[in-house]
Structures are given as structure tokens and as C-alpha cells.
Amino acid sequence: MIKLVQTLLSSISVGSLYALIALGYTMVYGTLKFINFAHASIFMLGAWFSAIIAAALLANGVTGIPAIVLSILIVMVICTTLGFVIERLAYRPLRDAPRLNVLITAIGVALLIENVAALNDVKIPGTQTTIHGFGTQPGKMPELLANADLFSIPLGSGTVVVDKVDALILGLSICLMIVLEFIIYNTRLGAAMRAASHDARTAALMGIPVDRTISITFIIGTSLAAAAGFLYVMKYPSINPPVAVTWGLLGLKAFVAAVVGGIGNVRGAVVGGLLIGILEQAGAAYLSPHFRDVYVFALLIFVLLVRPTGIFGSTAVEKV
Amino acid sequence: MSAAVRRITVAAAMVAGLAVATMAAHxxxxxxxxxxxxxxxxxxxxxxxxxxxxxxxxxxxxxxxxxxxxxxxxxxxxxxxxxxxxxxxxxxxxxxxxxxxxxxxxxxxxxxxxxxxxxxxxxxxxxxxxxxxxxxxxxxxxxxxxxxIDPFQGYAVAKFATDNLKAKKIAILYDQGQAYSVGLRKDFSKAVKQLGGTITTEQSYTGGDQDFSAQLTTIREGQPDAIFIPGYYTDVGNIALQVRKLGITVPLLGTDGWDSAKLKEIAGDALKDCYYSNHYTPEDxxxxxxxxxxxxxxxxxxxxxxxxxxxxxxxxxxxxxxxxxxxxxxxxxxxxxxxxxxxxxxxxxxxxxDENRNAKKPAVILQMKDGEWRYAASIAPPADEK
Structure with a gap:
């Protein structure tokens, strides 16, 4: 019983992280119709920038809730700016190119980000500038929340523990998803996004600035990845080096979540993320942790065989 | 110069270059x-x-x-x-x-x-x-x-756990991708059983994993007296933090893969009263x-x-x-x-x-005390076994 409750709790916390990342994949796919492989790299940057900014804030005496709010905002701004630059320089020139070209460009962007981030105090030849990357060693997120349980609920013979960080992850994820839902379904911008995703050419004829709308969609997806990066290092304070396979694997799993939910569908991404979280955690807890990645990818194969459009996906559904 | 002559000249130059390169190597x-x-x-x-x-x-x-x-x-x-x-x-x-x-x-x-x-x-x-x-x-x-070698290292940690810590029920969490960790899991569990203890559960992870909550929830259920984690320091640091978050207070036991100043940096207080076996102590x-x-x-x-x-x-x-x-x-x-x-x-x-090209040396057990790894015990190789 305790095990079941504890497993469910960790599933929700892990699942919300997957959902946040999956939202970025699904939004970009919805409007641009390509899989943004650089998304996991933005997530990685969000994680690393969080650690650096949090350390800087702590050094200047900012702690507790203000430090959390400030660092998440700064990280989102940095990554959003980067996302804007990437979209402008790498993807916009390819707007009319075959989709495969964009896909390959996305892989190139991912490699570029990873490798620049892995640089360690490299001097640019002929100048005085040095690039200070994140290096090739694991990093550490300073403690913003005191490492104490929020709730310890006695249950039967043991206790169920809910961590402050888990509560933060769940709370912040829900907030961000509500904001996103509101933007998409209740604002003019959202209507433009939906229209551009449905049929970009017709939307343009109706006077919708398609290019700008796509940029904004891209930026929103990126900011969600940054937020996920921040929450991720809050939960797992030791950060893998930028080139570690962990980032790619996490990105892939979030991508699976997007596909399972129905790629292009925002609510599907959230449901898919939670589903993957539950599957991974329950599988590891009750079957064997040996195959924790296998469960996720087996689900992908199953969904692709049985319902290739995903849980919420269908041709008639409004896409973003 | 005709084309043929030029080609020959280029070829000759290349041969000469090669010869110079070989001479340089010599x-x-x-x-x-x-x-x-x-x-x-x-x-x-x-x-x-x-x-x-x-x-x-x-x-x-x-x-x-x-x-x-x-x-x-x-x-x-x-x-x-x-x-x-x-x-x-x-x-x-x-x-x-x-x-x-x-x-x-x-x-x-x-x-x-x-x-x-x-x-x-x-x-x-x-x-x-x-x-x-x-x-x-x-x-x-x-x-x-x-x-x-690990059959001895696993034995040393098992002996220390059962004799010095009086731990009878021990859980194992090992890295399935590392030969080191997989081997130690077998050696340790064999030694614990020989010394009269029991293994509550054997859980695995993959190096680079960040989330261990599923494995640790299962481990917690078995209420072990200690948890043996024969992994490398980066993963062990993450595990130690999550162990304490789940309210598990028993000591963690490790092996020489823990030996890095980074471990303390990552896990800090979570390592209090944890032990690992090592090749030497600076206190010697x-x-x-x-x-x-x-x-x-x-x-x-x-x-x-x-x-x-x-x-x-x-x-x-x-x-x-x-x-x-x-x-x-x-x-x-x-x-x-x-x-x-x-x-x-x-x-x-x-x-x-020895004839198997291995060295036979005693192992030392270190304990985290007041934020430092301190010498706790020395385990000699058993006379009959390597």
C-alpha cells in the first residue's frame, strides 16, 4: 500500500517533467510539422543555466522563494532568447524547404549546442575572448529549498514522503499548463496559432502573420523546456555533463510522450507525459528496474501499431 | 614540364617525405x-x-x-x-x-x-x-x-557490515551497465550469505540515471539494516540524496568506486555514517x-x-x-x-x-564522520581464499 502510494507520487512528479518537455515537441510539430531535435539540448541548457544562476543568486544573498522565482524567470528568458535566435537563423530560412532538410538542421543545431556547451575555457584564436562552457564534468545545483519533507504521512506500518521539490514540480507544471491552455484557446494569439497549424497558407491569406506566429509558438515551447530544466535540477541536483547521453534519452522519452498523447495535441502531451511517468515508475517498482527504458519504448511501439495517431490525435482534432 | 614528369616529381617528393617521416619516427x-x-x-x-x-x-x-x-x-x-x-x-x-x-x-x-x-x-x-x-x-x-580484486573487496565490506555494524539484512543497488558493479553485487551477496546475513532485495540502475525512487521504494519496503551500492561516485551521490529524501536512515555501504572528492561535494550530509572500502587511507x-x-x-x-x-x-x-x-x-x-x-x-x-597477475592486499574501510572520510577498520584477505 505504502509502496503503491509512493510510486504513484513519484510517477506524477516524473510525469509532469516529461509532460513539460513533451509540450515543446508537440507545439513545434503542430505548427512547423517537424520534430525539433534541438529541444532536448534547450532542456539541458535550462538545467545548466539554472545551476549557475542559482549559485550567483545565493552568493548575493538571495535565498528561498525569491531565489526560486528569480532563477526560473532568468532561465526562461535566456533559453527563450536562444530559442528565438535558433528559429530565426536555422529554421526560418528553411520554411519552404523539404521537411527532411529541417529535420537534419535540427539535429545539427542539437549537436552544435551540446558541443559548445561542453567547451571548457576555450580561447577564440586571434581574439581576447574565451568561451566558458559548462565543461565535461558533472555539475551541482545549489540547494534553494531546504532539504526537508513537506509531508510525511503515516500509512499502515510506514510513511509516505512528499518532497517540497515534488510539490513545486507539480504546482509549477500545472500553472504553466493552465497558462498555455488559456493562451491557446482563449486569446487571439492562440487562435492565430491554431489557424497557422491547421493551414498556414489559408491563415496567411486571412491576414494572420504566420511567420511571427510560428516564432512565438517556438518560443513558448522553448520556455517550457527551460522551466522543465530548472525543475529537473531542483529534483536531481547533480547535473550530467552537456554531452551525456542522459539528455538525449530524456528528450526521446518526452518525445514518446508526445507521440503517445497524439503529436500536435497539447492535452495529449500532458496525458502522454503522465502516462509515461506512471509506466516507467510502476514498471521499475513492480516488474524490474532493469528494463525501465524498455517499458517506455514498448509503449511507443504498441501505440504506433494500435493507434498511430496517439490517444488524442485524429485528423479532425484542432492542432497547435 | 610535361604532365608525366610532373607526376613523377610529385611521387618522388611524396616518397622522400615518407622516408623523412619514418626516419623521424626512428x-x-x-x-x-x-x-x-x-x-x-x-x-x-x-x-x-x-x-x-x-x-x-x-x-x-x-x-x-x-x-x-x-x-x-x-x-x-x-x-x-x-x-x-x-x-x-x-x-x-x-x-x-x-x-x-x-x-x-x-x-x-x-x-x-x-x-x-x-x-x-x-x-x-x-x-x-x-x-x-x-x-x-x-x-x-x-x-x-x-x-x-572484487571477490575480496565484496567479502571485506560484507565482513565489516555483519561483524562491526551488526547488519543482518542488507539491500543491494547496483549499476547493471558496469562490469565492476555487476561483479561486486555477486561477490558481496555470496559473502553476506556465508557470514549468516540475508539480502532483502537486489535492485539495478544504469549509470547516468537520475531517478532512483522506484528502486529505493522497493528497498525501503524490505526494511534493511544497510544498503550496499557498488557504483561510481556520481551516481552514488545522487542515490544517497534520494535515499535520505525517502526517509531511509540506515548506513550506505560502498566500494572503491566511491573514492572521489566529488562524492562529498554532491551528497554532503546524506553520507553521514556511511562506509566504503578503499585501497589506502591518508591516515596510515x-x-x-x-x-x-x-x-x-x-x-x-x-x-x-x-x-x-x-x-x-x-x-x-x-x-x-x-x-x-x-x-x-x-x-x-x-x-x-x-x-x-x-x-x-x-x-x-x-x-x-600472484599466478593470476593480481595483487593481494588488505582493504581499509572508511567512515564519513564530521564531514570527513575517516579510517574505521582494516580487513585482511582471508587465508584460504583470494
Whole structure:
């Protein structure tokens, strides 16, 4: 019983992280119709920038809730700016190119980000500038929340523990998803996004600035990845080096979540993320942790065989 | 100039260039080249960096004393990034391109297994200073080691847990991707059962994983007296933090893969009253060790050497000692001399290689006390078993 409750709790916390990342994949796919492989790299940057900014804030005496709010905002701004630059320089020139070209460009962007981030105090030849990357060693997120349980609920013979960080992850994820839902379904911008995703050419004829709308969609997806990066290092304070396979694997799993939910569908991404979280955690807890990645990818194969459009996906559904 | 003549001239120039290059390679023969492969970056970066410092110290000392066999030593080091494939590449490059006479490395057993395979195939002797998995030297007469092996290490931790900590129920969490961890899991669980304890559960993870809540929830359910985690320090740090978050207060037990200053940096207070087995402790008062530590600190801004640095220093010196005894760098003779190492006075203790090319040494158990790893016990190898 305790095990079941504890497993469910960790599933929700892990699942919300997957959902946040999956939202970025699904939004970009919805409007641009390509899989943004650089998304996991933005997530990685969000994680690393969080650690650096949090350390800087702590050094200047900012702690507790203000430090959390400030660092998440700064990280989102940095990554959003980067996302804007990437979209402008790498993807916009390819707007009319075959989709495969964009896909390959996305892989190139991912490699570029990873490798620049892995640089360690490299001097640019002929100048005085040095690039200070994140290096090739694991990093550490300073403690913003005191490492104490929020709730310890006695249950039967043991206790169920809910961590402050888990509560933060769940709370912040829900907030961000509500904001996103509101933007998409209740604002003019959202209507433009939906229209551009449905049929970009017709939307343009109706006077919708398609290019700008796509940029904004891209930026929103990126900011969600940054937020996920921040929450991720809050939960797992030791950060893998930028080139570690962990980032790619996490990105892939979030991508699976997007596909399972129905790629292009925002609510599907959230449901898919939670589903993957539950599957991974329950599988590891009750079957064997040996195959924790296998469960996720087996689900992908199953969904692709049985319902290739995903849980919420269908041709008639409004896409973003 | 006609086209044909020009082509001939170009070809001749290329041949001449090649000849010059070959001569240059031969001209460099007045040094003895030693190859070292180490994980200087990646999740096990401190292993490689410490090893590098240890090996360099040994080589520099030998060169300052006039070199070996009348020649200067040249050390060539390549980074493995903690990846088996990179270890294979590094060793291949060291043998085929740099023509080293002997190899030093790695720390992680999976990487030494990969590198050792190539060393064996090319007939170049290799000494690993810290790989403890028995398979590293098994069936490979060119591969040697200067540390104890895991059947003993697993026994040492099990003995300490059951005798000193009175832990009877122990859970295991191991890295399924590392030969080191998989081997230790078997050795430890066998030893615990022999000593009258029980294993509540054996859970696995993959190096680089960040989330261990599922495994730890299962472990918590079995209410163990201690948890044995034979992993590498980056993962162990993450695990320790999550263990404490789940309200598990029992001591964590580990092995020499924990030996890095980074572990304390990552996990901090979560390690209070945890234990791991190691090859040496800086608290050991033996004068040759204290002299080494003093010199190491002078060279590296007061940094205390970890076990990987000390073992690397010993490993390099065992190689140099064998070179002097063999009086040649011919691989077969050199390998024979390394195998005959007997009573070598290393800084980690006296090193004698057995017929399986392994060293037999005691293990020390360290305890986290007041934010420092302190000496807790010393476990001698059992007389009947290796």
C-alpha cells in the first residue's frame, strides 16, 4: 500500500517533467510539422543555466522563494532568447524547404549546442575572448529549498514522503499548463496559432502573420523546456555533463510522450507525459528496474501499431 | 614540364617525405614510450585526473633520476571520457600510432576490459592500477594489476557490515551497465550469505540515471539494516540524496568506486555514517606513504591524493621496476618481469603479483564522520581464499 502510494507520487512528479518537455515537441510539430531535435539540448541548457544562476543568486544573498522565482524567470528568458535566435537563423530560412532538410538542421543545431556547451575555457584564436562552457564534468545545483519533507504521512506500518521539490514540480507544471491552455484557446494569439497549424497558407491569406506566429509558438515551447530544466535540477541536483547521453534519452522519452498523447495535441502531451511517468515508475517498482527504458519504448511501439495517431490525435482534432 | 614528369616529381617528393617521416619516427627511439589511458572527462572524471597525476609523478621522478635503461621516458596520455569504445580507440592509437612499449590504465573495470582486449591481441603488456573486476586479468597473460580484486573487496565490506555494524539484512543497488558493479553485487551477496546475513532485495540502475525512487521504494519496503551500492561516485551521490529524501536512515555501504572528492561535494550530509572500502587511507602512518602524500600536496596545491592517484603511482613504478629487471622493453620479457614482481615496496603497501597477475592486499574501510572520510577498520584477505 505504502509502496503503491509512493510510486504513484513519484510517477506524477516524473510525469509532469516529461509532460513539460513533451509540450515543446508537440507545439513545434503542430505548427512547423517537424520534430525539433534541438529541444532536448534547450532542456539541458535550462538545467545548466539554472545551476549557475542559482549559485550567483545565493552568493548575493538571495535565498528561498525569491531565489526560486528569480532563477526560473532568468532561465526562461535566456533559453527563450536562444530559442528565438535558433528559429530565426536555422529554421526560418528553411520554411519552404523539404521537411527532411529541417529535420537534419535540427539535429545539427542539437549537436552544435551540446558541443559548445561542453567547451571548457576555450580561447577564440586571434581574439581576447574565451568561451566558458559548462565543461565535461558533472555539475551541482545549489540547494534553494531546504532539504526537508513537506509531508510525511503515516500509512499502515510506514510513511509516505512528499518532497517540497515534488510539490513545486507539480504546482509549477500545472500553472504553466493552465497558462498555455488559456493562451491557446482563449486569446487571439492562440487562435492565430491554431489557424497557422491547421493551414498556414489559408491563415496567411486571412491576414494572420504566420511567420511571427510560428516564432512565438517556438518560443513558448522553448520556455517550457527551460522551466522543465530548472525543475529537473531542483529534483536531481547533480547535473550530467552537456554531452551525456542522459539528455538525449530524456528528450526521446518526452518525445514518446508526445507521440503517445497524439503529436500536435497539447492535452495529449500532458496525458502522454503522465502516462509515461506512471509506466516507467510502476514498471521499475513492480516488474524490474532493469528494463525501465524498455517499458517506455514498448509503449511507443504498441501505440504506433494500435493507434498511430496517439490517444488524442485524429485528423479532425484542432492542432497547435 | 610535361604532365608525366610532373607526376613523377610529385611521387618522388611524396616518397622522400615518407622516408623523412619514418626516419623521424626512428630518431625518437632514444626515449621509452609509455601509454596511459584514463577518463579525464565525463562522469568518472576524477578517476582519470587523479590517475594522471599519480602516473606523471612516477615518470617525472624516474626521468629526474636519469631515466630507465639509459633512456628518458615519454608518457602519452589519452582521454577515454569514461566510455568503453573510447578506451578501445585510445589503446589502439597508443599501440599502432605511438608505438608504446607498455600501457597503464584504466580505473573502471569495463574500460580496462575493453583496453586489455586490445593490449592482449597486440602483445603489449598493460598494468591497471585500480580495476578490481577479476575478469580484467583472467585469461590475459599481458594484463596485470596492482590492486586487490572484487571477490575480496565484496567479502571485506560484507565482513565489516555483519561483524562491526551488526547488519543482518542488507539491500543491494547496483549499476547493471558496469562490469565492476555487476561483479561486486555477486561477490558481496555470496559473502553476506556465508557470514549468516540475508539480502532483502537486489535492485539495478544504469549509470547516468537520475531517478532512483522506484528502486529505493522497493528497498525501503524490505526494511534493511544497510544498503550496499557498488557504483561510481556520481551516481552514488545522487542515490544517497534520494535515499535520505525517502526517509531511509540506515548506513550506505560502498566500494572503491566511491573514492572521489566529488562524492562529498554532491551528497554532503546524506553520507553521514556511511562506509566504503578503499585501497589506502591518508591516515596510515607508514613513512613512505606520508612522504608521497607530502610531495603530492606540494605539487598539487595541498590536494590530498585519493586512492586512484596513489595506485597509479604504484602501478607506474611497478612497470619501471620490471623494465629495469628485464633490462629490455621487449614486450614478452617485460611482461614476464612484471609477472615476477615480488615484495615491491609500493606506497599502498607491499605488492606481490600472484599466478593470476593480481595483487593481494588488505582493504581499509572508511567512515564519513564530521564531514570527513575517516579510517574505521582494516580487513585482511582471508587465508584460504583470494
Amino acid at each position: 630518431a625518437a627511439d632514444d626515449t621509452i614510450k609509455i601509454g596511459h589511458y584514463a577518463s579525464k572527462t565525463g562522469p568518472e572524471a576524477t578517476f582519470g585526473q587523479s590517475s594522471d597525476k599519480g602516473v606523471k609523478m612516477a615518470i617525472d621522478e624516474a626521468n629526474n633520476a636519469g631515466g630507465v635503461l639509459g633512456k628518458k621516458l615519454e608518457l602519452i596520455t589519452y582521454d577515454t571520457q569514461g566510455k568503453s569504445a573510447e578506451a578501445s580507440n585510445a589503446v589502439t592509437r597508443l599501440i599502432n600510432n605511438d608505438h608504446v612499449v607498455a600501457l597503464l590504465g584504466e580505473v573502471a573495470s569495463s574500460l580496462s576490459l575493453a583496453g586489455g582486449e586490445i593490449a592482449q591481441a597486440n602483445g603489449i603488456p598493460m598494468i591497471t592500477h585500480a580495476s578490481t573486476n577479476p575478469k580484467v586479468t583472467q585469461g590475459r597473460d599481458m594484463v596485470f594489476r596492482v590492486c586487490f 602512518p607508514r613513512p613512505e606513504l606520508q612522504a608521497f602524500i607530502k610531495k603530492f600536496k606540494e605539487l598539487h596545491n595541498g590536494e590530498t591524493p585519493d586512492a586512484m592517484a596513489v595506485l597509479a603511482y604504484d602501478g607506474a613504478n611497478v612497470l619501471l621496476d620490471a623494465m629495469k629487471r628485464a633490462n629490455t622493453t621487449e614486450p614478452k620479457a617485460l611482461a614476464k618481469a612484471i609477472g615476477e614482481t615480488k615484495g615491491f615496496k609500493g606506497v599502498t603497501g607491499t605488492i606481490t603479483l
